[in-house]
Each structure stands twice: as structure tokens, then as C-alpha cells.
Amino acid sequence: MDIRFLESFVEVVDCGSIADAARYLNLTPAAVAQRLKAIERELGHSLVSRAGRTVRPTESGLAVLARARQLIAGARDLRAIAANDQPVGALRLGSTATGLTGLLPAVIASLSQRCPRIEFFVRPGSSLDLYHSVMSGETDAAVVVQPPFHIPKSMGWVTLREEALVLIVPEAMEAGTPESIIGSAPFIRYDRNQWGGQIVERYLRKHRLKVREWLELDALDSIAALVSRGLGVAIVPDWSPPWPEGLRLRKIVLGDGEPRKVGVVWSLASPRIAAIRAFVETCGEACR
Template sequence: MDTHFLDSFVTVADCGSIAEAARRMNLTPAAVAQRLRAIERELGQTLVTRSGRNIQVTPAGLAVLDAARALVSGARDLRAIAAQGVPAGKLRLGATATALTGLLPGIIAALRGRHPEVEYFVRPGASVDLYHLALSGELDAALIVRPHFAIPKSVGWTVLRREPLVCIAPADSPDDDPHLLLQRLPFIRYDRNQWGGKIVDDYLRDHDLTVREVLELDALDAIAAMVHRGLGASILPDWAPPWPEGLRLRKTVLHDSPQREIGILWRRSGARLAAVEALVQVATSAFAGRPVTASGSASATGRSAESPPRG
């Protein structure tokens, strides 16, 4: 039985959608559906049924789901176990949207140069979701925002980047104090349900700033694009470049602000521990302790930004 096909079944069951499972596995929906049919023929049972655009796992599928999950996990561990302490096997990583573009490519490129036997599966998501997936063992490591509560000792944590808050406004805004701009212009809020959004909310509260909120979004690049279009102002962490191309923003560092800490969270045990530790070592060497200047470049640091911000 092909464990890749079993993995497709498990992923479809977890996602509730063939399209979403295909996106996560970097396959076409047709390829995922073909794998499902092959597993069903081999087992002689229907494992999933369609309900509109969603997928429902049948009683037969539920009966074998835990065993299928264990087989997939065991097969994934075999390569790492056979390597006898040498970094190898397939790492399951999570990353927030900004870490996915600003940090993870450099980390994987460096790790691949040192340890070509390591393979990767990357799952994007919000910090809170990736945190719980790492704790449950579904992910080996995750690049996330530091939570506002104590991290269990069963996992490791190291900070890779500290990001100050910046006030962003349309490029043609008056060169006023950022607090005046925030109170004068409509406010586009970074989602308070996100850990980074909570930092922004705390800043507004600590400085007794009353804003006229018109939107609340969880995508930082979308907020920056809204501001570029003249729809309002916002406070965002100065995330790792790249920022979207073509934006014209007035960007001011809030020097008295708390910082959003981006770090790597990893499991301290498991068959792929050697590969995980190699990943952490590479990430720490590349980013930890590096001073973070506002914007990460000279193109839009604490002044009116007529050119696209790069950080």
C-alpha cells in the first residue's frame, strides 16, 4: 500500500476538502482524487463521500483513519531513524505569512546546503494555530509570533527577529505626529485575535488613543495595500521584507512601542530530532541576535516613503 496515497486520504479527512488538501500537498485536485480512488479500490470500501464542495468521511473511513495516520507518521520517521542521528527525513514546518516570505526561504536554503537529505512540508497559518499543531506533534517546528503566555518546557523557543511597531499612512498625508494621523484618519486595524494584533491593541490602550475603526484584517500586506489606496492609517509590526511592491506610504517608527517577537518553536523529541536541531541551529545562526532596524532597509525608515517599502 502506497503511504503517499494514505497521506492524501488523511489530509483530505483533516481538511474536509479535496481542493484544500491538494493545495497543502502541492498536487492537483484530480491527482488527490485519483489517490483516494486507488486507496478505496485496495481496501474495498468507500472512505469519503462528497457533500457539495465538502468531503465527508464515511464510517469505514473513520474506522481506518487513526491507523492510516499512524502508518503515514511511521513511514515518515523511517528515513530519519535509518540515518542514525544524521539530519534526514521530512520536516513538517509551519510559518506565518510574513515569516513564510521573509525568513523561511533563507533558512531552508541554508539548511539544504548543509543537509541535502532533509525534505520539507510547509504549512502556512496563524501563530495560534501553528503553536497548537507544534505542541500536538503534527508539526516539527513553526515560525510564529511569540505568545503572550509561558511556553511549555516540552518545546524549545528562540527569538529570531524583534519588530517595532510602525504607523503607516498614505504618502500624501501631512507630516504630523503619528498619533494625530491615527486619530484624524480612518483606522484599519490588525486583527485583535492575532497575537501581533494584541500588541497593537495594547499600544492604542496604553497611549489612550481613540481611533475611528473602519476595517479589521489579519493580513498585513492587505492592510498596507488599503493604506496605499488612501483608505486610512494603521499600526503594524515592521515585518521582515519583502513588503508588497509599488506601495507609497508615509511610514513612521513608533519608538516607544513594544516589539513583536518572531521566533522558532520546536519539539524537543521525536524521530526527526536531528533534522529539527539542524534547522534550529541554521535559523539561529542566520537571524538570532541580528539587530533589526525599522523597515529592514533604507528605503522607508521613519520618514515619508515615496518609493516602495522593502521591509
């Protein structure tokens, strides 16, 4: 059985259409359809059903889907193992939103030139979700905020940057002390379910600051846009650029604030450890 045909089947199911799967696989829709027919003939069952442009898995397709994913992952692992500690194979990465825009584009561009046999699959998410994804083996490495707990010995960690806490205020707001601004203006809170948001919460508690909270968000760029519109003030980490364009706000560094540490966490037991090491090294070079 050709693993590429299984990959086409899984991608069609994930995308919900042959056309979208073809674009992802860099094939023609006709080629993807032929692969589907070939694997259906080999298994003796129809795996997908079509309703207009939408494609859904049949009962037989659902029955083999999980096993197909395992076979594909196993084949990729074999390629990585057979490479004799060379950085090759499918590298499954995760990243927070700020890492996706501020770090990964440069890292992937550099690593693609140095190690052209690495294939990249990138998953966005929160630090907490991505950490558990690495821990379970679903993801090889992820750019996340440093966890507020001890990282087990089965996983690696390296800090890439430390981001100071800043109070962001509308550009037109009159000057004042951080304490007076935080206590008087509407406060837009960085989501306390996020590890970065918990750092902000600790700052407020440490300084016994009461806020006029009216909104809580987990998207830093959205918080900055709201502050720019004059809708409130916020405490956020001074995340790596780019920030949204056209913002009209001021940053006030909170010098005694706990910095948000951003780094890479990875699985030490992955068969793709050579590719992971290359990724971690390239992240460090990009940040330096």
C-alpha cells in the same frame, strides 16, 4: 503493506482528485490509480468513489483514513529514529504569512542543500493556531510571534528578529505628530485576536490614544495596501520584507513601542529533533 501506497490514498482524499494528488506526489495519474487499486485489493474493500474528476472516500475509506495517517507518520518517525541523530525525514513546519514570504524560502533553500534527506511540509496559519499545533505534536516547528505567556519546558524557543512598531500613513498625507495623525485619521486596526495585534492595542492604551476605527484585519499586507490607497492609517510591526510592491506610504517609527518578537518554537520530544535543530540553526543564520 507499502507505506507509499497509503500515502497515495491519503493524498487523493486530501486533494479530492487523482490528478492533483499525482502532481503533489510527482507521479503520473495512472501510477496513483494503480497504487489505489493495489491497496484496495490488499484490504478487500473499495476506499474511494469517483464522480467525474472528483474523488471521495467511501465509508471504508473514511474508516481507515485516520489509522492510515498514523501509520504514515509512524513510518516517517522510524526513518528519523533509525538515522542515528542525522537530520533526515519529514519535517512538518508552520509559519505565519510574513514568515512564509520573508524567511522560509531562504531557509528551506539553504537547508535543502545542506540536508538533502529532509522532506518539507509547510502549513500556514496564525501564531496561536501554529503554537498549539506544535504543542499537540501535529507540527514539529513553527515561525511565530512570541507568545504573551510562558513557554513550557517541553518546547524550545529562539528569537529570530525584533520588529519595531511603525505608524504607516499614505504618502500624500501632511506631516504631523503620531498622536495627531492617529487621533484624526480613519484607523485600520491590526486584529486584536493576533498576538501582534495585542501589542498594538497595548501601545494605544499606554498612550491613551482614541482612534476612529472603521476596519479590523489580520492580514498585514492588506492593511498596508489599504493605507497606500489613502483609506486610513495603521500601526503595524515593521515586518521582514518583501512588502507588497507599489505601495505609496510612509513609515513613522514609534520609538517607545513594544517590538513584535518573531522566532521559532519547536517540540523537544519529536523523533525528528536532529532535523528540527538543523532548521532552527539555519533560521538563525538567515536572520543574522
